[in-house]
Amino acid sequence: MKKVSCSNLDALFAAIAEAKKLYLPTADGADEKRGAKYAAWTPETVYAADAVNTVRSAKDFFFPQVERMANFKVEGKSIEVKDIREECEDFVIFGVRACDAASFKILDSVYLSDPVDTFYQNRREHGVIMTMACGKPSETCFCSVFGIDAAEPAGDISCWRSGDEILMQANTEKGEALLASLPMLEDAADNAADAAKEDIRKVLDKLPLKNLSTDKFGGDKLMELFDSDKWEGLSQSCLACGTCTFVCPTCQCYDIRDYDTGHGIQRFRCWDSCMYSDFTLCAHGNTRTTQMQRFRQRFMHKLVYYPANNEGTFGCVGCGRCMKSCPISMNIVKVMKTLGEDHE
Template sequence: MKKIAKENLPKLFAEVSAAMDLFTPVKMADVTNWGLWDDSRVADLDTLKTVKSPKDVFFPQCQTLYMVHHDDNGFEISPMKLTEKPFCVFGIRPCDVKALTVMDQVFLNQEPVDTFYKARREHAVLVSLACHKPAQTCFCKVFGTDAAAPDADVAMWEIDGFFYLDAQTEKGSAWLDQFADAFEDAGDVSEKISKEQDSIRGIVETLPYTHLSLEGWGPGKVEEKFNDPHWKELSDACLACGTCTFVCPTCQCYDIKDFNTGHGIQRYRCWDSCMYSDFTLMAAANNRLTQMQRYRQRFMHKLVYFPENNNGLYMCVGCGRCVDKCPQALNIVKVIKTMGKENADV
């Protein structure tokens, strides 16, 4: 176990960023999001939830796949280089680490493997920060995540002005060894860590959505849920803005487009949203013509289809971002409670 004083973090970040890319939550214009750290930026580890998750680090919102150039000799295709160097994601929360395991199921654990995503995952060192004070909109426990026990290369807790770091993988041990000069030996702090974990778990138990029931959802519930009349009732107020899909750490739908740069054709992929009317639009029309069908698809995918095909793994980690950001409060908690016939005030 290692420790570092909070005021010494900038020195650590300077050392790490000199050796590899370092991604941290950074505050800009009063908004905290993930970004590449440099000495002009201040890392913000106090804000519990970034607006967008660190999914962007592994699966960029816009990513060039290859370039096509044409001359008198024909066409030349130039694929983009895959990530080849290690980088660090510092301060990722336990729910966002869990979200990466969901993304892995899509991009790594079935064919074809996404080589861009694979390279990013293989070269990343995850330093995960336990949630000292979970927010009222958090419900990670519902989906099996422990906010007090980060499951990453390095687990980290903030206690009384110090950060305590514990390597949990060989990659994590190597990272701590590489920057050993920045840390102190923490000694036996098991009691201190245990007390902090008990405090976090105690807070989690008091949160309004911690005991949300998933009864009626999951594998084998397609017929029961598909024709439920509540879908129409819920979807009527949906604005189809797509905010939920863009802040969600597990949504992975994307579109592929071509752009003429004037020097060649850029083929790139960019995030898309199943809530948009032109999502999967083809010449023969759209697979889902109404907003009700699109709304139903989003939540059936997360709560029924995905766990059906992935050994019970839900496509939600309870981060609460959609609860925070949906302008109509038509988030996944509302769906679970309404369809579960509970009180739906969220």
């Protein structure tokens, strides 16, 4: 276990940034009203230490909203494909919360399974994740429902705020190497974070959603949940705006688009949403023709399909972003509570 004084955080950030690109939550200027966002560290950057979570999740670093995948040159019947992949720079993400850290395992199960997505793999290999335990979880947080401990965040390095110090524990070889390279760190007792963990768990035990249950969900409940008559009522107010999918740290859907530049074709991967009417649109049309069907697909995937194929792990990490962002206040918590009533 290592430690650094909170007053020495800028020196810590500067030391990390000397060797690797450093990103951390910030809430400067006009963005302060919207909430914290990740930004590259500079000497003028103000770390948003008190922000519970960023507006957008940390998945952007590994699965960006838009990325170019290939270039094509077409001359007559000849097509030249240019592989544009290159090694990305080493980088560190500081201040990742436990929910976002848990979301990486879900993304890994999709993009690191055969066939491996080398774009995603490249970023994962070059990234170092420094998590920060949640000192003041929000009332919209419910990560514990999915077995995530906000007091014990995963990542390459786990951090805790204790008084005027930041405690750090390396969990991987990448984490150990990074901590060993930072001369301002001091040794701390192995149990130095125990008091901070206990305080966090006391707060977690008082959160309003701590008793939300997943017992009524999972792969073995497929047909009874799919056929529930509650979906129609739940979906009626949905605007199909896709906001919930774009702030979600575990959503993985994307579309592939080709653009003619006049000098060749560029292929891009862009985030997509199962809530959109043109999602997975085929020549014969869309396989889910109503908003109710698309709404049902989103939540069935999180609560039934994904756990059915991943040893019971749910496709939600309880970050609460959808609760804060939905313009009509519809979210996975309301879906779970409503559907759960059918099986009391």
